[in-house]
Amino acid sequence: MWRKKTAWLVLLGLAICIKIFSLFPDAVEKYYAEGIYPVVSKLQRIIFGWLPFSVGDILYGSVIVWLIYKLYHTVRRVLKRQTSKKYWRYALLQTAFVVVIVYVSFNLLWGLNYNRRGVAYQLELNVQRYSKEDLIKLMEQIVFRLNALDSASRVNREAISRKRNLFDGAVSAYDQLARSEADFTYSFRSVKPSLYSYLGNYLGYTGYYNPFSGEAQVNTTVPLFIQPFTTCHEIGHQLGYAKENEANFAGYLSAKSSKDALFRYSVYFDLYSYSRYYLFAQDSMAAKKLDAQLPAGIKADYRELREFVKKYRNPIEAVIDLLYGEYLKANNQPGGKLSYNEVVAWLVAYYKKYGPAAI
Incomplete structure (x- = not known):
């Protein structure tokens, strides 16, 4: 007793x-x-x-x-x-x-x-509310990057279906980033395919971090072109960026530093989706105008992703989304699941500090 x-x-x-x-x-x-x-x-x-x-x-x-x-x-x-x-x-x-x-x-x-104070504090970013004009400028730059990477990202896309290539590429991306930003130094790798990848398709997750073992898990059954950014995102969690918007930003900084065109394509592909969500809510015509500037290959990738999500959609996923959203709100992320999208505010601040060439 x-x-x-x-x-x-x-x-x-x-x-x-x-x-x-x-x-x-x-x-x-x-x-x-x-x-x-x-x-x-x-x-x-x-x-x-x-x-x-x-x-x-x-x-x-x-x-x-x-x-x-x-x-x-x-x-x-x-x-x-x-x-x-x-x-x-x-x-x-x-x-x-x-x-x-x-x-x-x-x-x-x-x-x-x-x-913690987090990545904006470390990089001295002035993260504030942004205007529609700020968002459009950012998205125009993202569209420019996607167009430039479209062909190169398809040359050897199937190579990352080998998990070793995927994980090696993510570690290499952080190594590149750490040369200019020591806070993102990643040592003693622990990135693995999830044992529950197929289950993840039904529950709606592409990756997750296990705080009790320190392992980053990646769902390797989702479309290949989103796996690089997901892997970089999960390594961001390992480096201590717990909030989803911050892990997304760490993933962005690393993936865009990669020498692999598919890693760079993967991050801009996701960031365009995040940004478009907010722009479409404010000005659907402006969002559609930017959509029209995307080449056929990129549009095909977005259709593939939508079909993939649609294929596995089920009532349980909605419940999991709700519970996970409440978990995020309980951990200093009032936006819930939209916390992932909030990386856009960090991107706008980064754009304003370093200019369009840095995006």
Whole structure:
């Protein structure tokens, strides 16, 4: 009994300290994001990165099996009327104990990065509300990049169907970026194909980061031309950019630094979609005018992606989207799923600081 009380006190004390600490972004940036986290994440990648399979996926699968078993066991006891107030009190305490353990572990291993100052602070970007004119200028530059990369990105596209080429290319892209921006130095790689890639098609994800194992997982069954940017995005999470807009921006900076035309094409392809979402809401005619400037090959890729998404659309995906949106809102991303699109504000700020040639 004494040990249980001590464990509760320690865990609750840690949880309270984490919550208070998270309220001070400057401290989180200095002591956690730039201090504790890089050491923790490198250790995770050293321990698990060399394994050819995803330890985190096995962990998630084991937890799901355990939860199903516990649910079955509980329902069975209820039907047999073998429960009591003591049983439910114990079950509630055990559940609360596990929740606190997960909360503390999640935040110490990665989650506190949601509360850091982040990439705009590091790069001294003045991120503000932008006008329609700012957005159009940005999109014109993206269209220019896409047109220039259209042919080159198709020369050896099938090469990244080999996962080694895909992951090597993403690591190389970050190596290129780190030559000018040391904050994006990526060492001890741990990028792997998701064991649940086909399931991901039905649940609507192209990749994810596992904070408990430090592994970046990529859904390698989606269209090839979106996989490079997805991989760079997930490495961005590994580097401590927890918010989706910031991971997108880290992915952008790295992918556009790549020597591989497909990596550059992949990032501009996604960024055009993000930007178009906002422009179409303000001025659909302006968005369609920019669409008309895209060559047939790029339009075909967008049709392929739409058909792919449509093929796997199902009611469960909508529920997952809703739950994930609430998760993002609970972690300093009030836009929910639209947090991915909010990278546009960073792009406009970057455009204004460095000019169109930098995009």
